[in-house]
Amino acid sequence: MDAIDRSLVELLRGNARLSYAELARQVGLSAPAVHERVGKLESSGVIRAYRAEVEPEAIGLGVTALIGIVEDSGGDTDDVLETFRQMPEIESCYFMAGVESFLLKARVGTIAELEQLIVRLSRTPGVASTRTGIALSTKWENRPQPIEPPAS
Amino acid sequence: MDAIDRSLVELLRGNARLSYAELARQVGLSAPAVHERVGKLESSGVIRAYRAEVEPEAIGLGVTALIGIVEDSGGDTDDVLETFRQMPEIESCYFMAGVESFLLKARVGTIAELEQLIVRLSRTPGVASTRTGIALSTKWENRPQPIEPPAS
DNA sequence: CACCCTCCGTGGACGCGATCGACCGGAGCC
DNA sequence: GGCTCCGGTCGATCGCGTCCACGGAGGGTG
Structure with a gap:
């Protein structure tokens, strides 16, 4: 859970449908690296789910x-x-x-x-x-x- | 807001990161059709945001x-x-x-x-x-x- | 100090998905 | 009957997701 992970979590809390490529651009890593980090955040329970927020x-x-x-x-x-x-x-x-x-x-x-x-x-x-x-x-x-x- | 729209909303509330292709398979339409429907749901305010739910x-x-x-x-x-x-x-x-x-x-x-x-x-x-x-x-x-x- | 191991990243490749444009069929209306 | 509009499919193109092989940094050990 370093600064990059926190950025990823924050970005995904703002918009859960960002592509890995876009996340990668935002945090300055490659797409596979972001993919792996997000996967770990999911399986470690930091990210519990992705939900559409509905009126x-x-x-x-x-x-x-x-x-x-x-x-x-x-x-x-x-x-x-x-x-x-x-x-x-x-x-x-x-x-x-x-x-x-x-x-x-x-x-x-x-x-x-x-x-x-x-x-x-x-x-x-x-x-x-x-x-x-x-x-x-x-x-x-x-x-x-x-x-x-x-x-x- | 017909039955298909409701299915889409429900699917996206369960998992906001589903691809359009996957949504299309679930509701029995083509991907572009789903893309358009979801776009309308977003711009009409039914879907307000997509958020990652964090521990x-x-x-x-x-x-x-x-x-x-x-x-x-x-x-x-x-x-x-x-x-x-x-x-x-x-x-x-x-x-x-x-x-x-x-x-x-x-x-x-x-x-x-x-x-x-x-x-x-x-x-x-x-x-x-x-x-x-x-x-x-x-x-x-x-x-x-x-x-x-x-x-x- | 050299070595090795592990972790975590990059780059390349390939198949799939997103997305655009063209087309098409049914409903409603002259 | 034919027009138009709406909302869908189909096909093509481009970018993305994802797998894999590779490489460099850091830390422990002889």
């Missing part, structure tokens, strides 16, 4: 909600997690410090679907209560932040 | 926090937003219904940096109070959900 409204997911979950004292956290994992509406799931064990980001098409989702969450064994906030608008999301070299 | 720890951003912001009654929301936008640590920013006007997702390297960020947020004109939750672990994030055809 949610365009695919019928106009409603974004953030849902805090308080667990039952008796519940099994892993079971709860597994149940959440089965719900495709839940785009992100964080295990949090604090009263609310989980914070979920969910996306659905309509408020009615959100209601159904909340009902399903509330009924999930191990879930004591939920608290839902609705995003009126997304100002920005997953903005890549510049990589700073390790403070050595 | 945050690998680039020195091991601390994830979710921060709710309560606005001052006198403050100007746009100014507050602009200030947030200048802070690279804030990866996502939602304008919310409820007492907390904003919910921010921030990523920093250390708890000390998080502390500094919260101080800066608290001092921002227009911000009345902040409430920070720390993510102990990210179970998953930005998981693409299958696209369902418009309910027609």
